[in-house]
Amino acid sequence: MTKQQHEEALNCLKHINNFQVKSTTKLTNKDIIRTEYRHQIIELGDYNLILSGTLEQIKTKSKNTDRIYLVISLYDSLNEELKFNAKQFEEFKTVLKQKMFA
Numbered sequence: 001m002t003k004q005q006h007e008e009a010l011n012c013l014k015h016i017n018n019f020q021v022k023s024t025t026k027l028t029n030k031d032i033i034r035t036e037y038r039h040q041i042i043e044l045g046d047y048n049l050i051l052s053g054t055l056e057q058i059k060t061k062s063k064n065t066d067r068i069y070l071v072i073s074l075y076d077s078l079n080e081e082l083k084f085n086a087k088q089f090e091e092f093k094t095v096l097k098q099k100m101f102a
Contacts, residue, residue: 001074001082001083001084001085001088005047005076005082006084006088006091008045008046008047009044009045009047009049009074009082009092010091010092010095012044012045012047013042013044013049013092013095013096013099014095016042016044016099019042019099019100021037021040021051021100022037022038022040023035023036023037023038024036024038031058031059031060032056032057032058032059033056033057033059034054034055034056034057035054035055035056035057036053036054037051037052037053037054037055037070037100038052039051039052040052044074046076046077047074047075047076047077047082048074048075048079049072049073049074049075049092050071050072050073050074050075051070051071051072051096052070052071053068053069053070053071054068054069055067055068055069056068056069068097070093070096072084072089072092072093072096074092
């Protein structure tokens with residue numbers, strides 16, 4: 001993915017005001033809560049973001065830990081997948097987490 005494509009798609013994602021992700025929550029035991037995020041498409045102008053994943057909230061006597069596993073794919077207007085580099089992926093993941101838990 002080019003720098004310009006990355007910036008355009010990321011800016012579209014940042015400007016989404018009403019962001020809801022469909023999910024189901026399962027209590028696996030008394031200390032772990034697992035939330036599954038279903039495969040869904042988020043339109044970002046000329047791009048489509050496909051998102052799915054899992055959030056695990058683990059509670060112990062001394063602390064709470066959150067683990068998030070996201071599968072993120074980005075497609076352009078020609079329906080071709082754009083490959084993230086590590087930095088681009090982290091930026092998208094950070095913005096998505098902010099939107100998901102706002």
